[in-house]
Amino acid sequence: MEIITGHVNSDFDCLASMIAANKLYPHAVMVIPGIIGKDVRKFLNLYRDSFNFLSVKDIDIEQVDKIIVVDTNSKSRLEKPLGKLFEKPGVDIVVYDHHPPSENMIEARKAVIEDIGSCTALLVDEIQKLDIDITPLEATVMALGIYADTNCLTLPKTSSKDAYALAFLLSRRANLQVIDDYMTNPLNLNQQALLEKMGRNIRVVDINGFKVAFSAVEVEDYVDNAAFLTRKLLEERDYDAFFSVLRMDNKTYIIGRSLEDEIDVGHIMTFFNGGGHPGAGSGKSDEADLAKVVDLLEKTLKKNIRPVERAKDIMSSPVKTISLDSTIDEANKIMLRYGHSGLPVVKDGILCGIISRRDVEKARIHGFGNSPVKAYMTKNVITIDPETPLKTIENLLVEHNIGRLPVVAGNKLLGIVTRSDVISTLFGENSPRWYKKNYIDSQDSALRNHNLADKINALPERVKNILIEAGKIADDVGLNAYVVGGFVRDLILGVENFDIDIVVEGDALMFSEKLAQHYQAHLTKHDRFGTAVVVLEDDFKIDVVTARKEYYEYPASLPVVEGGTIKDDLFRRDFTINSMAIKLNKSGFGNIVDFYGGRRDLQMGLIRILYNLSFVEDPTRIFRAIRFEQRYDFKMEEKTEEFAIKAIESGILGKVSHERINFEFFAMLKENNIWAILKRMEDLRILKNVYPEVVLSEDLKKLLKNAEENLACLKEKVSVQESLDRTLLYLLILYSNMSFEKAVKLSEKMRLSKEYKSEILKFIEANDIILSNLSGNIDISNYDVYNELKGLSMEILFVLCMLSNEKKFIDRVILYINNLKNIKTCVTGKDLKELGVKPGPEYAVLLDKVLAEKLNGNLQTYNDELEFLKKIIPKKI
Numbered sequence: 031m032e033i034i035t036g037h038v039n040s041d042f043d044c045l046a047s048m049i050a051a052n053k054l055y056p057h058a059v060m061v062i063p064g065i066i067g068k069d070v071r072k073f074l075n076l077y078r079d080s081f082n083f084l085s086v087k088d089i090d091i092e093q094v095d096k097i098i099v100v101d102t103n104s105k106s107r108l109e110k111p112l113g114k115l116f117e118k119p120g121v122d123i124v125v126y127d128h129h130p131p132s133e134n135m136i137e138a139r140k141a142v143i144e145d146i147g148s149c150t151a152l153l154v155d156e157i158q159k160l161d162i163d164i165t166p167l168e169a170t171v172m173a174l175g176i177y178a179d180t181n182c183l184t185l186p187k188t189s190s191k192d193a194y195a196l197a198f199l200l201s202r203r204a205n206l207q208v209i210d211d212y213m214t215n216p217l218n219l220n221q222q223a224l225l226e227k228m229g230r231n232i233r234v235v236d237i238n239g240f241k242v243a244f245s246a247v248e249v250e251d252y253v254d255n256a257a258f259l260t261r262k263l264l265e266e267r268d269y270d271a272f273f274s275v276l277r278m279d280n281k282t283y284i285i286g287r288s289l290e291d292e293i294d295v296g297h298i299m300t301f302f303n304g305g306g307h308p309g310a311g312s313g314k315s316d317e318a319d320l321a322k323v324v325d326l327l328e329k330t331l332k333k334n335i336r337p338v339e340r341a342k343d344i345m346s347s348p349v350k351t352i353s354l355d356s357t358i359d360e361a362n363k364i365m366l367r368y369g370h371s372g373l374p375v376v377k378d379g380i381l382c383g384i385i386s387r388r389d390v391e392k393a394r395i396h397g398f399g400n401s402p403v404k405a406y407m408t409k410n411v412i413t414i415d416p417e418t419p420l421k422t423i424e425n426l427l428v429e430h431n432i433g434r435l436p437v438v439a440g441n442k443l444l445g446i447v448t449r450s451d452v453i454s455t456l457f458g459e460n461s462p463r464w465y466k467k468n469y470i471d472s473q474d475s476a477l478r479n480h481n482l483a484d485k486i487n488a489l490p491e492r493v494k495n496i497l498i499e500a501g502k503i504a505d506d507v508g509l510n511a512y513v514v515g516g517f518v519r520d521l522i523l524g525v526e527n528f529d530i531d532i533v534v535e536g537d538a539l540m541f542s543e544k545l546a547q548h549y550q551a552h553l554t555k556h557d558r559f560g561t562a563v564v565v566l567e568d569d570f571k572i573d574v575v576t577a578r579k580e581y582y583e584y585p586a587s588l589p590v591v592e593g594g595t596i597k598d599d600l601f602r603r604d605f606t607i608n609s610m611a612i613k614l615n616k617s618g619f620g621n622i623v624d625f626y627g628g629r630r631d632l633q634m635g636l637i638r639i640l641y642n643l644s645f646v647e648d649p650t651r652i653f654r655a656i657r658f659e660q661r662y663d664f665k666m667e668e669k670t671e672e673f674a675i676k677a678i679e680s681g682i683l684g685k686v687s688h689e690r691i692n693f694e695f696f697a698m699l700k701e702n703n704i705w706a707i708l709k710r711m712e713d714l715r716i717l718k719n720v721y722p723e724v725v726l727s728e729d730l731k732k733l734l735k736n737a738e739e740n741l742a743c744l745k746e747k748v749s750v751q752e753s754l755d756r757t758l759l760y761l762l763i764l765y766s767n768m769s770f771e772k773a774v775k776l777s778e779k780m781r782l783s784k785e786y787k788s789e790i791l792k793f794i795e796a797n798d799i800i801l802s803n804l805s806g807n808i809d810i811s812n813y814d815v816y817n818e819l820k821g822l823s824m825e826i827l828f829v830l831c832m833l834s835n836e837k838k839f840i841d842r843v844i845l846y847i848n849n850l851k852n853i854k855t856c857v858t859g860k861d862l863k864e865l866g867v868k869p870g871p872e873y874a875v876l877l878d879k880v881l882a883e884k885l886n887g888n889l890q891t892y893n894d895e896l897e898f899l900k901k902i903i904p905k906k907i
Contacts, residue, residue: 032058032096033089037107040066042212043148045073046175047100047126049081050153053162055098055124059084063109068254069212073174080167086111096122101149103141104132104305126152128187130296132305147188150175154195169202174209181261182213186291186309217259224253228263228274233324237331239338239419240270240290244327246320248277257312260285271295275323282315282323292336301330341423342416344452345437345445351376352385352403359399362390372434374443375407381436381443383407413438414447424452468639468669480629482612483620485521493528496572500532501614503544510535512596512611512623519607522632523662531573533599533611538562538576545574578602597625604651605658606631606638631667638667645677649686652677653694656710660703675714683719691720692780699757705734708764723776724764733763733832740832744840749848752824758786762829765790766797793826800830805839812850813882819846855880856892857899865903876902 034051036044040063048060062083066074074083086109097115103125105113115121116136123138128149142152150172157164164172176196180188183196200206217225228245235242245263256276264272264287271288284302286295288309296306304313317323350370352361354377361373365387372386385407393399393406413436414423426435427449437445486494497513504511512533520527534541539555542562546553552565560576577599600609600623611623622629631638637655639645645652652674655666666674677683683691698707711717712726726734737760745751761782765773773794777787800818804810819827827847831840857880859873867873880898883889889898 031089031093032098033061033094034058034098034100035061035108035112036063036100037102037104038063038065038109040070040101041178042067042070042073042171043150043175043179044101045070046148046150046172047153049168049171050150050157050175051098051100051126053157053164053168054153054160058096058098059089061086061089061112073171073212077167077171091115094118095120096124098124098126099136099138100126100153101128102132103127103129103136103143104134105136106132106134107305128152129305129307133300144189144191145187147180147183147185147192148176148195150179151189151192151195154198155191158195158198164202166203166205169199169204170208173199173204173206174212177209177213185307186289187307220251220253221255221259224249224256224276225259225262228259228276232263232267234269235328237328238292238335239340240293240335241268242293242328242331242335243267243269243272244275244324245272246275246324248320250279252279252281256283257285257287257310261287261310264289273324273327275320275327277318277320280318282317282320284313284315284323284327286311292338293331294334298327298330298334302327339420340416341414341418341435341437341445341447344420345416345447346451347437347445349374349436349443349446351443353377354382354404355402357400358390358393358403358406361385361403362394362399365390371448373403374411374436374446375403376443379443380441381411381413381438383409384411384434384436386433411436415439416444420452423447427452468641468644468667468673480622480624481620482518482521482622486612486620489521490528492570493530496530497612497614498619499548500545500572501616501619503548504534504541504615505617507537507541507544509537509541510596511541511614513614514600514611515603515608518610518612518622519628519632521612522610522629528570529573530571531575532614533575533577533596535577535596538574542574545572575599596623600625601640604639604644604648604654606636606640607658607664609640635662635664636667637664637670639670639673642669642673645673646680646682649677649682650690650694652683652714652716653691653698656707656714656716657694657698657701659710660706661701678715678719681719683716688779688781695720695780696757699760702738704760705731705737708734721776721779723768723772723779725767727767730763730767733766734760737763737832740835741828744828744831744844747840747844747848750852754828755825758789758823759825759829761786761790762793762825763832765794766829766833768794770794789823789826792822793829796822796826797830797833801834801839804842805834805836807838810842811882812845812885812887815842815846816850816853816881816885819843819851850885853881853885855884855895857895861896861899862903865899867903 032055034048034055036048045062045066048062052058052060060081060083062085064085091111091114094115097112099108102108105116116123123136125136125138125141125143126149127141127143128146128151129143130145131143144152146152154172154176173196176192176199177183180192183193224247227247227249231245231247233244235244243263256274256278260272260274270290271286271293274283274285276283276285284299284304286298286306288295291308294308295311296308299305299311299313302313302315305311315323350364350373352364352373352375354375364373365371370387372384374381375383375385383404385403389406389408393401398406412426412430412432414426416437416439418437423435427433434446434448436443437447486497500511500513513530514533515531517527517530538560539557539562542553542555542564545551546564549564549566551567553562554565555562560578562574564572564574566572577596578594596611600611603609606626606628608628609624609626610628613619613621613623626640627638637658639651639655655670655674659665698704701707708717708726709731717724717726741754741759765776768776770791773790777790782790803818804815822830824847827843831843834840855877857877859869859877862873862876863869867876876899879902880889880895883898884895889895
C-alpha cells in the first residue's frame, strides 16, 4: 500500500502538495492529518467529496510499503502513528519539501528538497515535465497552495519556479475567484480584539542593528490565525521582524515573521520546539510567564542574528579622488578610466565637494574642459560615518536623490558608498560598479568552499610537484599564489590540461626569479607588464603574472592593465568558467577561489560573460564563447547570447583588427567539432560580418558536417599514413565553392601564410578540371591518373574525394596515394647519357615515357626500363 501525507496543522501548501503528489503517484492514498488549519478545514467542508482523503485511522499501517511525505522533512511534524513506518524495513520513502533540513530529518530513498517559496511548485514542476493532465479544480487548489505560502509571490523565498508553476496552473484554468475567496480573510470579533491588544503591547528593540518588535499578550480562549495577525502588524509598521508571544487556552505560542534574510525565524524557532522558514516560523513553550519567554527570545536573537551591514562593511576604499584645481577634462579621463560616475574633490586630503559625470559632461559640452572642477562641483556634500547602518544609507540616497555618500571620520575621507554598493549588498551583486553583472555569485558554500587538493594529487607527479613548489616559494616570499584559468576549469571537468598559469598577488617578477632558481630554468621577464615565463629543461612552460585589473579606453580596444587582487584578476577574464583559481600556498592549498559562479556554470553547462559590456570591450570573446560551447557541449547562457547578438548587430566586429579575428578563427579550426562551430558562426551572423566571402551553401554545409566521418573512411583506405594539417584541410573545404578572385581576397584578409595561400589557389585552379577528368566510367590509365594528381598535397586529395563522393573517383585517388604517388623510374639521365643521348629537353621526354609504361604496369625492373629505353631511343635520334 502506498500513502501520501503531510505535516500536522496542514496549511494550503501542504494540502495542494498532497493533491499534486497524487498526480505523480496515482496508486497512492492521500492521508490527511487529524489536525488541519481552519482555512483548510473550511475548504474541505465544501470540496472534500472531490478528493479521496483518508485519515490515519482509516488505513492499516502494517500494510504500508511506500510513503510519500510532502511539505516537511521532519519526522516530528507527522502524526505519531506514521512514525513507525520510518523504522519498518523495506518501506520506500519519498520526500518533497521546501524547508531547510531539520534535526529530525526523514531518511528517504528520494528527497526533492529545494529552498523555494512553496512545496507545491516542486511537484507542479514534475507534473509539467511529465505532461500529466490536471483538472481546473486541481489546478485551483495547487495555485492556492502557492499563493498562500508565498503571500501572493511577495515573500523573500519566492522563486521563479513558483511563478512558472502558477503560470502553468493558470493555463490549466485555475479559478482566481475561488483563490481570492480563501486568501481574503475578514477578521472575526475575537481576532479584532487580539489584534488591537497585540498592537497596544508592542515593544521595539535594536538587535544587532535591526528593529525587532515583540508583543506579549494573554487571552483566555484560543484565537485562530494569530500568524496572519503577526504578519499584518509587521507589514503595517516599519519593523525588520515581529514576534508575537501569546498565552491562549493555557498554552504559550510563539509566532515570528521577518523581512530580513539575516533574521532566520525558522532557525530561531528551533530553540522553542518549532521551526519554519527564514521569513516565517512558530514554536511553543511550557513557560506561562510571558516576560521570561520574551527575554529568552531576545537573547536567542542576539546570538543568532547576523549584525546589520554598515558603511565600513560595504564602502569602496581607497577612494579615487581629484584635486580642487584639476580640470574637467582630467576628471573625465579618470571617470572613463575607472568607470566611476562621480569623484570626491579634495584639497590637502580634506573633502571639499563632489563632481558627477553629469556635471563633467555638461561642462565639456559647453567647451569648459580646461576649467577647474571646483567651478562645477557640488560643495554641500552629505557624508556618513563608518558606523552608519545600511538602511540609513539607503534612506539618505533616496531622500536626497544622490548617487554616492563619502564615508568620513573627522576630516579624513575613508571611503565612499554608492547607490550601486547598496544595490549590490541588498541583492548580492558584487561586481565592479560601472558594469551590470551577468554572473551568479557563488553563494552556495558547497561550491564556494570546495577544495581540489585530491584532484591535484591525482595529476602526473611532475605537474603536481610544480604546483606544490610554487606554493612553498610563495610562502617563503610572503605572497599569495594561485593557478588560474583553463587549468582549473579542465581539472574540475576531468579534462587533461597542463598549461600552468600562476597569478601572484604582489611582485610576480620576484616570485618568478625564485621559481626559476629552484628549477634552474630559463626565465624571460617582461618588466613593463609584470609577467614572466619560466621554461624548464624539457621546454615545459610556466606563465607567471601579477594579479591585475584592466580597463578599456574605448570599445574593441586592447586593455590597459594595472595591479590588483586575485578577485580583480579573475574578473578581467572572459567567462565565469575561466574565472576560477586554486590557491597554492600551504595554508589553503587546493582551495578553489570562485567569486563569479564558475563551478555552478560548469555544472549547468553554461558559457556566461561576467558583465554586460564584456563583448563590447572585447568582441573576440564571442569567438571564444562559440569555441568553448562546442568543445564542451555547453551553450551560451541566455543573456550572454543576447549580448553577443547585440554586439554583432552593432557592427563592433568591424572595429577589431583582422589579426585578432584571424587568431581566434584559426584557434577555432584546431577544435574537433568545426562543423558545429561554423554553423554557430553563421547562425549568429558572424561569418557574414568578418568573412563575407565564405558562403555556407547547402552543399558546403553537408561537406562540413560529414568531413570527420569521410576523413576517417579515407584514412582507412590509405596504406601510407601521413599526418594531415587539419587547419589546411578545413580551409580548403571553406574555399571550395569560391571563385579564384574571392579566394585571393579572402586569403589576404586572413593573412594566410605563403604555403597555405599557394595550396588553396592550386586547389581552386585544379578543382573542377580534376573532378571532371577523373570521374565517370571512362577508362583512364594509371599514367593519366598520376599526371592529374601529381604535386597535390594529401589535404587537397582528401578534399577532392569529399567533393566528388563518387566511388570511381575516390578509388582512383586512393590508387594514386597507395600505389602511384611514389613510383619513380629506376633509369636516370646517367643511363641516357651512356646510351648516347645528348643532354637536353629530350631527357625529360624519354624518362616520362618510361614512367608512363611503369605506372601502367608494363615495366617492372631496372632491366625492363633499360630495354624499353633502347627501343625508343633510335626512334628519337
